[in-house]
Amino acid sequence: MSALLDTVRAGRAQAVPGLVKPLTAAERRTELAGLKALRAELRDWGWRRWRERQRIGCALVVAGAGCLTGAAATAAWIGARDLRESASLPHEVLLDVLAGRDPRWQGDVAHRLAGRASTAALDYRLITGLVRRAGCEVPATDAYVDGWVEAVSSQDGPLTALRGDLDVRILVPRLFETAELPWRLNAWSDPDDPRHWPSVLAVLAEEGVVERRTLVDAAVARLLRGGRPGELTFFLRLLHRLELTAKEERERIADWTGMAADGPPAVADHAQGLLGRLALAGALPARSLADLSASVLFRPEKKLVRAQLVLLGKVLRVDRDAAAEVLPVVAEAFGHEDTAVQERALKLVARHLPALDADRRSEVVRAAALLSPVHRDRAREVFGELPEADEPPYEEILPPVPEPVRLAPAPADLAELVEEVAALIASPDGGMPAFERALDGLVGHAYRDRVALVRALRPALAGCWWLDDEARQDRDRWFSRDTHGVEVVAAALLDRISTRTLHASFAREASGARGKGAGVCAHSALVGVIDARLREAAYLVHAKPPPFLLATPTWETGALDAAVLVERLREYGRLGAAPGPADFAQALLRVDRGADPAAVRGAAALGTPEGDRLVAWLTADGAPVPALRPLAEPPRPAQAVDEAWPAKPPAGRAVGLAAGLRPWRKEPERERTERAERSAVRREFPVAFHWLGDPGARAVPRCYHWAGVRGGNWTAVLPQDREPLAGLLLTEAASCARDDERGGTWWLPPLAELGGRPGRCLLRGLAYGLGARHPQDRLMAVDALLVLAAQGEPAGQTLGEELAALVVSGDVKINRLTDALRTAAATGAYGTVASVLLPALPALLAPEPSAAGGDRSGSTRAGLGGILAVAADCVERGTGAQGIPGLAELAARGGTSQVITQARRLLAAMGP
Structure with missing residues (x-):
């Protein structure tokens, strides 16, 4: 031991420079060996000693930096992850211990530290101190710029600090080049706040500290490059604060055009406003305005499209000669998916059609064939006879039916x-x-x-x-x-x-909420099965490992072929191996119960208890256990609390039944049957499977578990029982629609791929998924819907009823459902969407009751116009439709609202 090592072990970083500076080069090399040994020792310390390791690591960084001689080795030591337990290091102490080194060496260390992306921002003050001593250029890396912004912003106001900063002319342009914008730049939105960076930079430009043109060019370039919406907000604020002159705006017409065509919505809106002012001032040529409109009119943001049509109308009123360039582009909007945009474009073309020559007029007339049927009569009034649209017969486009894939062996x-x-x-x-x-x-x-x-x-x-x-x-x-x-x-x-x-x-025993009639928490049930198998395997490999597992699936769906299980049991008997209870129970749940008679005969020939039990399982009449019998009508998660814990009737049994409440006690015969079933399951299955004895097993509405990372294994627990499994997972999907949670629809596509006629639980989960809050969850539901349609399972009527019920109850919002169904239709599945949506429309067209129970017979549901537009789009494709109660009455109302317009469009598409 030495005095230096004693000091480091004591964690006294402040005392290290005084011990290192007097050492000779040879003595430093000797000390370095002990420091490296101490570093290796720290790596083996457990997490309980983290405070001690943090304190010693700080002193060890200082001591090692003082003893090392190479610039690369010193920078690597200072930035080492295993030594940096804290967020920052004692930079003043490090500068002190490195004070006597050659200036060029210190500059080399500074640049190497600045190149370490993970620590350069934290070491900004150390790097700056070394750069000042070395007199070298600033290492303007992204991380160093982040550290600079943090250091400047931490003061009362960055303006005063930047006025006296020697590196401001070098580092300010780098703000526009970093991969990610330093968060401090966008932290304050009030222009009068002294920490508002756009205002600070604008003042520096006014004072000549930084060049104004540099800021403008860099901000425009960054907006063209794109990025996260929050980052782009900073550059928009900067341009607004700089207050561009008319000359500066005209010089960048090509840039504004690119932003309006391809930029994010906020950027495109800003560029569209600039170009609109230039167009109305006569500074934007008609050809440039036409090129701009050709891109903007087909953006998905309706606000931008409407604003562009309004702008074109204003320009044409001022400059009629621009019609020859602009109107053919407007006519292309006749093919827009939104019929309201088509109507606006048609009105604009009709107003200025006389200004076109014969060639341009014929070009616009040809484009009129793209109009929706609802606008054809008006188009004939404007153009005369329209050319017939060359449309092939409608053909439904669906994904291929998923083929089963064998699970590769271990x-x-x-x-x-x-x-x-x-x-x-x-x-x-x-x-x-x-x-x-x-x-x-x-x-x-x-x-x-x-x-x-x-x-x-x-x-x-x-x-x-x-x-x-x-x-x-x-x-x-x-x-x-x-x-x-x-x-x-x-x-x-x-x-x-x-x-x-x-x-x-x-x-x-496996934990979980499994009281009488309480339902089953899906996490406790499904994770309990998986964990029981894992714990059993862990115990057996420690004691007496089996030769292989019985429940390993044959297919990637989780299904297990009965013949394969019989052969595995036969091999177990030959080797004298005893099946694990949880492993065998999982194998039973995975095996195909519609097995051929040969598998049944093979299981009977085994002459073992497991073989006899497999025979009984494969030949059972109906579902082998109560929980695998699908419910005729699954309860809604919103009602599950009342069903799980029913309230005692206030005035006895008769009053409770008259009020529609659940009886306080079950019928004696039903009680005896359920008790016998639960006893049978307890005898034949391990404790983790005892929830299978609950005939009403389903997901409880709330539990304290997280889905965890093993949710992808849940569908393999019951691969032969899609409907009961969907009942357990129903709450996951419901939470995405009712509580705006994420990720709860992951199970819809894999369950849809299992095949067979979908039951109520799966369809209700699909309905919740189509109305989920987040687009990723809705896409999962769309995928499942398309897979069911590809399998040829007619479920549209039932799914439509579920959707209508959830919308009426308030669990699903129409605008989310509209987005999901529009996405599904856009894949080419217009017939599938129509089969789901049209049965739901009668309930959606009914007036929405008021919260106070008053008369709202003249009102319609919010968002109804959008879903009527999707339905009309499907019917116009030739998918076919029958009469929809309430549609004619809605279409007969006066007005031009979106709801009335789309109702008339749908009614016209359906024909007489």
């Missing part, structure tokens, strides 16, 4: 298996196929050669915390709470979990 090569296990632990959401392959591979290799498996796993999983020298009780507590996927099996193989914990976890 890797036979040990190195390949270890690689897959390490990848799955690093990224647990790798999917069910990767999970099943890894789990089966670990069990199989543990049976064949556990020593070799352990020897290969240990270095591959070196980054896992439970391999550190932590207290065993911490690891046991961690894995007793959650299996963390195949990690629990790997930890058991590496002897990082006590045998007592493994046995207790293997034997204990």
